[in-house]
Amino acid sequence: MEVWLVRHGVTAHNQEGIWQGQRDVPLTPEGREQARRLAERLARLGFVWTTLYASDLSRAEETARILGERLGLAVRRDRRLREVCVGDLAGLTRDQVQARFGDYVERSRRDPWNARFPGGETLAELYERVWAFLSELGDGRHLVVSHGGAIRAAVLGVLEAESAVPWRIRLENTSITRLHFPEGTRGGGYVHAVGDAAHLEPGF
Template sequence: MTVLVLLRHGQTEYNAEGRLQGSLDVPLGEHGRNQAAAAARAIVDGYGVPDRIVTSPLSRARDTAAAVGALVPVPVTVDRRLRQRSYGEWEGLTWDEVKLRWPRDYERRLRGEDPQIAGWDVAAEVSARVSEALAEACDGARLVVVVSHGSAIMLGSLALLGLDAHATTLGKLPHAHWNVLATAHGGWSLARYGLSAAAAD
């Protein structure tokens, strides 16, 4: 059996301002660093020492993963496939700005569909690359901690669970929260959802 802890990075200043980050490399803010430290302690206390810690290359995820790595004798490995999807020409904008300038594509996004804008990473492609990275990270391991991004975690999880990339079943994972997937006999299941350091206390 493999237990996979999927941790979303801590909050950035862009997150606090409601700006879309996507592929932009925005660092953690002070609150995000505190969130990362608390989440790391809760995960290690709750699950023990992981066999592997794997992270997106973006600094907000790497620094969150480093908080976990600081508590255990396990190196942090970077996998580019775990990066956040690109939001194309929406990156750096607020949702209000997006709604004003691209009303139809904004509505498509609200329905869980891919907007038809330049540079957007479509769900099916993100789902495929993230799930591939997750499966490889878990190969032969008992416990794996992966640090990534909201959309990337959701889309990769949907693929492992055999669900459509446009399904809204898993909703939105808050910053420094984590989901737990488990596998036995070749199939994945969602064991826990939306956990946080506060919930673990």
């Protein structure tokens, strides 16, 4: 089983450095163009896709819809693919988070996997729901449009590197992260690529 995890296209919150979490922030025109460029890249590969899934937040669903229209795939929504719930941090900049929630920032540095976002989830809880989704996929090549935090949690879980700092994994909008499960999710998995955004390079 192969899973190609795609981060959604860019939003205004992404561009302004604002935590969005599960806020339903739409794509910008640039985000839609990013999704179209990715769709063309995937179409040129000529792969057969088993399924196309997306988070039910509009920025992921619209990205998936653009891919699906080009690849001839219907989008299936699953709320388990949502971004981590950042609770009270939603709508704040990083400087504002540091000023208002310095205790959380310190806890997250010491234990990023289990530090709870104020009023929200932990990354461990995020991983559990993402993994529950992955474990239900069957054999084949699956295209899954999700969010930066969810994709990072999946990668660290596969690598059994939960103590690592997830935010050090750089994921451009519409980047591809490929996971391979030779014997299904119960047999463990491998990370083949992280944050591949070659389609956004000039002249690609």
